[in-house]
Amino acid sequence: xxxxxxxxxxxxxxxxxxxxxxxxxxxxxxxxxxxxxxxxxxxxxxxxxxxxxxxxxxxxxxxxxxxxxxxxxxxxxxxxxxxxxxxxxxxxxxxxxxxxxxxxxxxxxxxxxxxxxxxxxxxxxxxxxxxxxxxxxxxxxxxxxxxxxxxxxxxxxxxxxxxxxxxxxxxxxxxxxxxxxxxxxxxxxxxxxxxxxxxxxxxxxxxxxxxxxxxxxxxxxxxxxxxxxxxxxxxxxxxxxxxxxxxxxxxxxxxxxxxxxxxxxxxxxxxxxxxxxxxxxxxx
Amino acid sequence: xxxxxxxxxxxxxxxxxxxxxxxxxxxxxxxxxxxxxxxxxxxxxxxxxxxxxxxxxxxxxxxxxxxxxxxxxxxxxxxxxxxxxxxxxxxxxxxxxxxxxxxxxxxxxxxxxxxxxxxxxxxxxxxxxxxxxxxxxxxxxxxxxxxxxxxxxxxxxxxxxxxxxxxxx
Numbered sequence: 001x002x003x004x005x006x007x008x009x010x011x012x013x014x015x016x017x018x019x020x021x022x023x024x025x026x027x028x029x030x031x032x033x034x035x036x037x038x039x040x041x042x043x044x045x046x047x048x049x050x051x052x053x054x055x056x057x058x059x060x061x062x063x064x065x066x067x068x069x070x071x072x073x074x075x076x077x078x079x080x081x082x083x084x085x086x087x088x089x090x091x092x093x094x095x096x097x098x099x100x101x102x103x104x105x106x107x108x109x110x111x112x113x114x115x116x117x118x119x120x121x122x123x124x125x126x127x128x129x130x131x132x133x134x135x136x137x138x139x140x141x142x143x144x145x146x147x148x149x150x151x152x153x154x155x156x157x158x159x160x161x162x163x164x165x166x167x168x169x170x171x172x173x174x175x176x177x178x179x180x181x182x183x184x185x186x187x188x189x190x191x192x193x194x195x196x197x198x199x200x201x202x203x204x205x206x207x208x209x210x211x212x213x214x215x216x217x218x219x220x221x222x223x224x225x226x227x228x229x230x231x232x233x234x235x236x237x238x239x240x241x242x243x244x245x246x247x248x249x250x251x252x253x254x255x256x257x258x259x260x261x262x263x264x265x266x267x268x269x270x271x272x273x274x275x276x277x278x279x280x281x282x283x284x
Numbered sequence: 285x286x287x288x289x290x291x292x293x294x295x296x297x298x299x300x301x302x303x304x305x306x307x308x309x310x311x312x313x314x315x316x317x318x319x320x321x322x323x324x325x326x327x328x329x330x331x332x333x334x335x336x337x338x339x340x341x342x343x344x345x346x347x348x349x350x351x352x353x354x355x356x357x358x359x360x361x362x363x364x365x366x367x368x369x370x371x372x373x374x375x376x377x378x379x380x381x382x383x384x385x386x387x388x389x390x391x392x393x394x395x396x397x398x399x400x401x402x403x404x405x406x407x408x409x410x411x412x413x414x415x416x417x418x419x420x421x422x423x424x425x426x427x428x429x430x431x432x433x434x435x436x437x438x439x440x441x442x443x444x445x446x447x448x449x450x451x452x453x
Contacts, residue, residue, distance in 0.1 A: 013333060013334065013337070013369070014366075017362060017366040021359055021363060021366075024417075025359055026355070028355035028420070031355065035420045
């Protein structure tokens with residue numbers, strides 16, 4: 001300790017100079033627009049590089065788990081293929097493939113790695129290692145094999161900022177696979193990173209625990225039928241006309257490493273049509 | 285004490301001169317003289333280096349306030365005060381200056397080339413820091429060096445002019 005104090009006393013002039021010079025540079029960066037933006041850009045780049053290194057290390061140590069996950073996904077896809085191959089009704093088989101084919105034509109997919117993710121805030125976001133140069137644009141859906149992840153908010157050349165499903169601003173109409181029902185509003189209540197809630201579901205619907213919740217046909221961001229999670233709790237709303245559901249998410253955001261960005265190929269066409277519709281309604 | 289008051293008045297006058305006169309004169313892209321550095325050339329070589337450092341910070345801050353260039357003059361003055369202390373201790377014969385009965389380095393104490401080298405290096409360090417903070421870009425190193433060099437020439441010219449004016453009085 002004494003050595004440290006002696007060193008500080010010995011270097012006090014240099015330390016004073018560094019301190020005062022640091023104050024000056026701080027002033028320059030705070031009050032000059034160009035220097036401030038340069039500093040912000042540089043620090044963002046610096047932190048993104050740190051995130052990238054951290055993600056690479058996490059990725060390396062999580063390879064075993066990732067392999068297991070891919071093996072599970074392969075198994076699931078293989079069993080789906082088997083189902084189609086063994087289908088006795090050839091007409092149904094063709095229709096089925098047709099619909100799959102059509103569905104796949106509507107969307108293009110871009111693989112990306114998650115380099116930063118938070119789950120403890122009220123409005124959580126993710127950062128992906130792909131950006132506008134890779135074809136990612138705002139308002140594209142982001143999915144993982146276990147379920148939907150979020151929506152792209154902003155992009156830079158090499159990175160994309162994603163509003164995660166664990167965000168107070170995220171809302172979606174869910175689809176109950178067993179009931180073939182599109183109803184309610186899915187949102188995050190901010191309490192549990194593995195759970196979302198569905199409100200405004202009619203009490204008369206026969207919702208049960210364990211039912212699969214998927215994306216609906218109403219969404220323009222996500223292909224229909226993508227998994228979201230399973231119903232884990234059912235409770236009645238205060239006015240007694242609706243039920244509120246807790247849904248356990250398929251995606252574990254704390255371990256999320258790989259995602260797929262969904263590009264809706266006819267999104268512009270759909271938006272133009274909606275605009276025309278709004279104009280016509282306005283004229284009426 | 286009287287010396288400190290004299291320096292303070294001179295510093296305030298130079299700060300106003302810089303902010304309201306010299307800064308307003310357009311002398312081209314490369315020539316931006318900052319003659320207020322002349323006050324550092326006439327500082328007593330036996331002054332407390334800590335006090336000089338703090339005073340340099342306050343002086344630079346005053347010029348920044350008057351000219352709206354927050355931090356740039358302050359940083360350059362702090363760097364100059366630090367470099368002056370290093371120069372005075374390592375390359376200046378302070379004993380010789382004291383024995384000649386002088387308080388600061390002047391051409392009479394040694395020679396004109398030595399004096400020009402002294403004020404030239406101090407001014408160049410100050411200008412280099414100032415223009416580095418101004419351009420704030422590693423790619424602009426050539427322009428920073430060029431502007432610092434040409435402006436150093438201009439500053440030395442004005443400083444010598446000021447010296448001649450005050451010496452004659």
